[in-house]
Amino acid sequence: MMDIVWLGEPESRLSELVGGKVARLARIAGQCSVPLGFCVTTDAYRRSHGVLTVTLQQTIAEAYCELARRTASAKDAPVVAVRSSALAEDGEAASFAGQYTTYLGIVGTNNVVEAVQQCWDGSKGKHIQQYQADRGLPPRSDLAVFVQLLVPADVAGIAFSADPSSAEPQLIVNASLGLGDGLASGTIIPDVFTVDRATRQVTRSSIAEKALKRVLVNDRILELAVAGSFRWRPSLTSHQVREVAELTLHLEQVVGYVVDIEFAYADNRLFVVQCRPATFCGGSRHRAVGKRTERIVESSPLPAQFTLSKADLEQHQWAHDAARFPAPLSPMFASLWLPAYTRTAIAARSDVCYEEPPVKLHHGYVYYRADWDASPVTYHTAEESPRDMLQRYLKTEIMPFYARMDQQFSALETLGQALPLVRELECGFHHLWKLHFDIVGPIHALWSEFNRVFDEIASAVYPHSWVNLMGGVPNKLTETDQQLSELAAWAYSDATLEEILRRDLLFDDMLSQMMGVPVGRCFIQRFQAFLSQYGYRSSNVMDLLDPTWIENPQVPLNMIKKLMQTHHSSDMQVASAGVNDFLAAIPNGPDKRHFVDLYNRVLDSWAVNSDHHFFIDAMLSARTRLWLLTLGNLMCQQALLNAPDDILFLTVDELKVVLQTREFHGSIRMRRLLRQQQLKFQPDPLIGLNTSNSRKRSRARVVLRGMAAVEGMASGWVRIIAGDEDLAKLSRGDIVVCKTFSPSWTPVLNIVRALVADTGGILSHFVLIAREYGVPCVVATERATQILHDGQRVRVDGNRGLVQVLPKQLVRLNDVLG
Template identity: 25%
Template sequence: MGHRSGVQDAGVTGSPSCTGGSSSRASGELVVPLGAVDGSDGAIAGGKAANLGELVRAGFPVPDGFVVTTHAYARVVGARGHCPEESVPGDDGSGIRARIEAVALPSDLRAMITSAYAALGGGAVAVRSSATAEDLPGAAFAGQQDTYLGVLGEDAVVDAVRRCWASLWTDRAIAYRRRLGIDPAQVRLAVVVQRMVDAEAAGVVFTADPVTGDRERIVVEASSGLGEAVVSGAVTPDRYVLDTVGGVREQFSGRREVVIHTAPGGGTSHEERVESTAPAAQLLPDDVLAELTRLGTAVASHFGRPQDIEWACARGRVWLLQARPMTALPPPPVHLGRAQRMLAAILLEYLPVRPYPIDMSTWLPHGPAGLMAQVTAYFGIRSFEDFLVEEDGVVTRLTPPAPRPTLGVIRAPWRLLTRARRYDPRRWTEDPRLAAYLGRGRDLAAEDLSVLAWGQLLRVPQRALNLVHPLVDLRIDYLPRAGLALVRLLVVLHLLRRAGLMSDLVLGAPTRTTDANRALEALAAGAREDHQLSAAVTALDLEAVEDFPDFSAALRAVLDEYGHRETTSPLLVTPPTWADSPKTVLGLLVALTSAPPARAAHHGEALDHLLTHPLLRSPRLRARVRDWIEQARAGIAFREDSHFYFTVPLPVLRRSLLEIGRRLCAAGVLSTAEEVFHLRLEELEGVEDPGRLSRSAAEELRALVRARAARREELTGVPLINPGAVFVSRTDGDALVSGTPAGGGVATGAVRIVSGPSDFTRLREGEVLVCPYTNPSWTPLFQRAAAVVVDTGGLGSHAAIVAREYGIPAVMGTGTGTATLTDGLVVTVDGTTGRVVLAASRGA
């Protein structure tokens, strides 16, 4: 049993209650022919039956059958009070299942089922569960309810219908609904009964490659006998990768360890094949593969999205047994140019998590990404725009655009030079616009959001977003001299044949990040002096930390000054800031509990080495070169510090959104305050006071949140873009992973995977930090790490810059470092060649 069932399919709508509901068939039929339902009948037929009916009506080869509708379920099950899932202890639905399996069917319903069964010829049938809740895209319910194959005889069919109903209350189905936040009152079960196809071969066809997302590749899996062997994972099936006209691109012969057939007396029989080391002979002939390609392509076209289709082949004819949208499908492969790859590498480092709708309508267009789009547009280049694709309100993929020049590029040289002459990054903190910006930010942060009227509260997010406009102007004004200073220094170093000193010369300038790190180091030093305090910090116990007043006051001061720093991404408002997540700061302190190593003094050494050049004997020229270096360092510091100040509105923006969510939660519209992240700002701005919100408006918001939450759940684990398209594989020889060499030197240590801020405390002294991304908040970890290996980023990324400051090897843009390397594996990281190898094989 346990066949993939209860599917939620494309084009099916409806959210019935446990005992009521409506659909396009208002007459309340209990049993209907399969061909009488279509995609609009999900409320009475469930997703599986509705899609099968759609295929029947479109002329596809589907075995004859009928549907025991959700009206029958409501009449028999709902009327007897079996629906209250909230009364189920834990996930144990055994009591409900037992009652449903024992229930007696009304005589008229039983007669309808047996009559419909007789009309199919009275032979073996497949009895399949078909769940509703199609208003929740992504809630596939695959494998949650049951299917019974080879059912023979009237009594057996009626019993199978009851058991399908009961399977809506299996422990796995209850847990699945609770995980997705699906109200059990919205889910009912129909049952589809079809003539059994005694297949010679069967399996699944995917109309897009489920691994790569390639829509031009069709993947067929097949084995002998019924398809249950394939979908249950009982066999190693044959696998064919086809093009869209049925041509075989790849082929793999499986072992087909078990063959399942319909048993003569009902049910199924399992025949185990004699184990052989040789793969079985090819199962499907070319004409069957061509037919599967034709049918699969047509079904995908009919439903308008890639499909996962179960099929069976009997006596040379292919039958379709089920069709549902492919879930968790990666985005289509993309071919990126060099500039697009560079942009994608930057964006992936800043987008380690999938943005929410509230991100897309607030901080993404107005925060650092929006800032860079405005800055580059001012100088005639369009970039950082429309790089995220949304479907049904959920971000599905990242598509980095190629930078495009506009007519404004003609004026760019004049704009660059005039601003470079006027605005010196060494004095940017004296600009009155910065002081005014910080003052407005403090004023807004001081407001008590909890006492604001609803209309006033709804205006706070936009007020926070409007704050950042002066920072855009400051970036436009001060970046030109910063960029020109770096270019000038690089040219000079090339002329002097000292280009290799560039990184060491410009790194290490004082910044707000270094200020934050020193503040953290001071806190860590204080914790090291008190064993009990150190234990509280290590345990991330904020309540215990409060027992140490001096330390608590110092911690609060750090959070007041630096609390707007992001923990995960500067492009998103939904992840917490330091102020929102003080435990993240404690986790950083844990990384500093051992005495921090001295910061590498590369700048002074590099400067001394440069000034010994024979062409720099003149004191005047040496002074000029020193000034050029300081200007370049000031440019680097400006980039870092302007980013630091840019995130000042983040905490109040996030708090205002959560306050809106809290009020909607208190009014019963949302289940948690964080569910507000599934809505867009303009949707929230159109909501009237929750206390006066109509029932229909509240349900509309709830449905929107549920749909987007389920779609996000479906995409869990699906990358925004294939890392292989962004980071060109450089793995060769004995390298486990490789990438961009970003920090000189070689180091050996045990791997430690740090996926995010919650893992900060896992890193031990001398381990190799392997992570998907970094940001300035991660800097203290570099004091503990022997080397750093990052999935994303390049030479100019935060991790690369900090690694060079600390003198530890760094390899950026591996694409697969966190997937390939494992905790405890001892590796050698070569920051000069960009290779990571097993420690024992470095010299191989």
């Protein structure tokens, strides 16, 4: 176990020990000037549970004194920067740009120790937890901290070795006078230099006014006014721009991917203080060097028969299934589910014959042909009861299939073994959805018959929907709730468990504390048993993109905490309270006997319908996600993917081709971007036939010009955000307008359509994060918060850096998708 690791030591390349930021700096330290520093390791964090012990404080103090001895100036108290270095930070799956806190100008042993503790405390912020979940990362708070000599910068900047918003072969340099914290945080407008990659010549520049600069003077950071004659001078000379470009491209060759570096000049010496993979739209990273970035969002990778065409819209009306499919489908799920569903659904219906699939996608959203649900439902009948059928299928087909695939994917070692497994998965999807309709077909036929009888003899004495009579029927879903309630009741009744769970801890930290006490170990054992049985589900069961409870146990843990707060019990009653009175009100006779018989069968089928959803719909999606991520990890090791979940943006046919040829000619990055655009689209409930999709585009008035930071276009209502207190007024689809965007606001990027800021540059931290979320962004407008006001409808053009005011009409489809 190592508490301190110095930059340059062999261990400083171990990201699990020193975090992503330090490990990447250690890799380039021999190629350029990187300020000296030491790292307080993740070992130290885990062993101390994120709270500095007296011994660890002394260890950090000794390392700080050693840093003073190692510096050329031999100062007793060197000025340092104290920065986070999280495990996944500066990685290829997510940048974490600006999410953790950096402390500059720290002097003295006590202040360094305090800053390290503050970094650790900041790692548990709710915005970081949300960011980890959004990027598909496990909720981990263990953090290394880097204590590094602070460069007394005359000029600081950020450079990308490829333009994040252009396909042109050029790199981008942003720079400002003094320290670089304002540039990184986006609180200033930087100078921007565009450099040709081949010639290293500046092809375009934009010089901003520099009213103030933050500089290090006599161990103190001061904010000084810039003299008038220097305000409009470029922060970098042409020679310095070329030197930065040369170094950036050299580091790109060293590490093998497009880089994002933070640099500083002090006394004309160039230092690098950070080097990470560059972030592009949708959160993807460039793995290989020299490839052009696609500008056009590629079309759907699915066969044309599963995408709504102009002819489809002219011939039929289509209804969006918002209840089951609130979000656009991922390419992998769509390619597995659509063929399986349409083929088995049509086969299960004896009354219709479709030449074309009755279910298709429109901008990624699921639409059914309206006459599919409107036509009389006639399913092939079955003599076996739905309950007996489900139990037989579970025993002989469903659970054996899951167990077999679990075993085969867990033993997966080579890509050659993967191809037959993917084919078996595809066949399994078809077969399990056939079983789905074998079960629900008779159930829906039974419900249709019950609905008819109910209308004839019971509706007069029960003026509500018969669905209300199904309340309280035990099933696997209510059983899940019951298990959570029992865990909550146990925790509430035990003082030790209650104390631990009341704390605002991430799962790993809670687990560590639970394992330290006997009752906690018992609780974790029971909780893990719960996950093994009920954890194969996610927030969106009809897709593969959301983490399962097994991957992210924070979700059921939060449910337990909520149940503890409300003292809620999920005890279920077999029948709703008014059923007996209702049945007594129906006149006796053959019709009543027939009705009661039907009612009991429907009551039983209601539970079976929920159980089949648990075992087939939800469990198949969850297990498929876990199987594919296992394969995705293997493909990352073979450099076929950048991140394991990239596999979910392939179709199953494309995956089979990649496994055979080891090549993929599409763009995962563009598919991630496409999904971000689709998420901002508001699907109409009905489209096609008599519902026109063509709307006249209203004239728009350009009111602001800024810097095009994240490509894309979006329309929505303006919401001026001046501080945390304003976040509550945000609704889905709004446009955030702010002076600068705080890292703690990151979770709102899930719901807003675009971002407009007075300050910032295209390489500022909040822009990098917005780019990962695919949120169109215009920065450096200087006066957006002064000109725009709440309630205005605007169109944000992230391609050209424009903000236009629109008449108060509905959001246009073309505006949303750009």
